[in-house]
Amino acid sequence: MFENFNQPVINLGKQFADSALKAQQLALNNFEQVANLQLKALETRVNATFEFLGEAAEVRDFDGVKAIWPKGFALVKESGEQLFATSQEAMGHTVKTSEAISQLIKTQVETANDSIVKPATKAKAAK
Numbered sequence: 001m002f003e004n005f006n007q008p009v010i011n012l013g014k015q016f017a018d019s020a021l022k023a024q025q026l027a028l029n030n031f032e033q034v035a036n037l038q039l040k041a042l043e044t045r046v047n048a049t050f051e052f053l054g055e056a057a058e059v060r061d062f063d064g065v066k067a068i069w070p071k072g073f074a075l076v077k078e079s080g081e082q083l084f085a086t087s088q089e090a091m092g093h094t095v096k097t098s099e100a101i102s103q104l105i106k107t108q109v110e111t112a113n114d115s116i117v118k119p120a121t122k123a124k125a126a127k
Contacts, residue, residue, distance in 0.1 A: 008115045008116055009116065011115065012111065012112055012115055012116060015108065015111060016108060019104045019105075019107070019108050022104055023101045023104055023105075026097050026100050026101055026104075027097060027101070029097070030093055030094060030096075030097035033093050034090045034093055034094065037086055037089055037090055037093070038086060038090065041082055041083070041086040044082065045079050045082060048075060048078065048079070049075065049079075052068075052071060052072065052075050055068055055071065056068055056072075
């Protein structure tokens with residue numbers, strides 16, 4: 001009698017472990033994608049900033065300051081826009097990963113219901 005109950009529970013435990021590994025893999029892949037995305041954005045912003053600082057270091061008079069001032073504002077504007085775009089893209093990756101993980105959880109709950117709860121309910125009704 002206990003074998004009828006133990007085997008489905010053992011199988012369910014294995015499925016939970018497999019799903020946990022899949023969820024961990026999805027989360028790590030998301031982390032890798034987001035980190036690469038942020039590193040690329042950081043690299044472009046650092047390069048643009050050093051380019052601007054190189055130009056600013058060559059300024060020797062007030063006319064040079066007036067000429068470089070709009071470039072400084074443009075650099076800040078571009079940095080803000082890229083920060084926003086990068087965060088939006090990272091959020092998109094994270095949402096897709098969350099949806100995939102929630103689908104795994106939903107599948108596990110349905111599997112548990114089919115393999116444990118329904119047979120137990122039938123066995124109880126048979127008594």
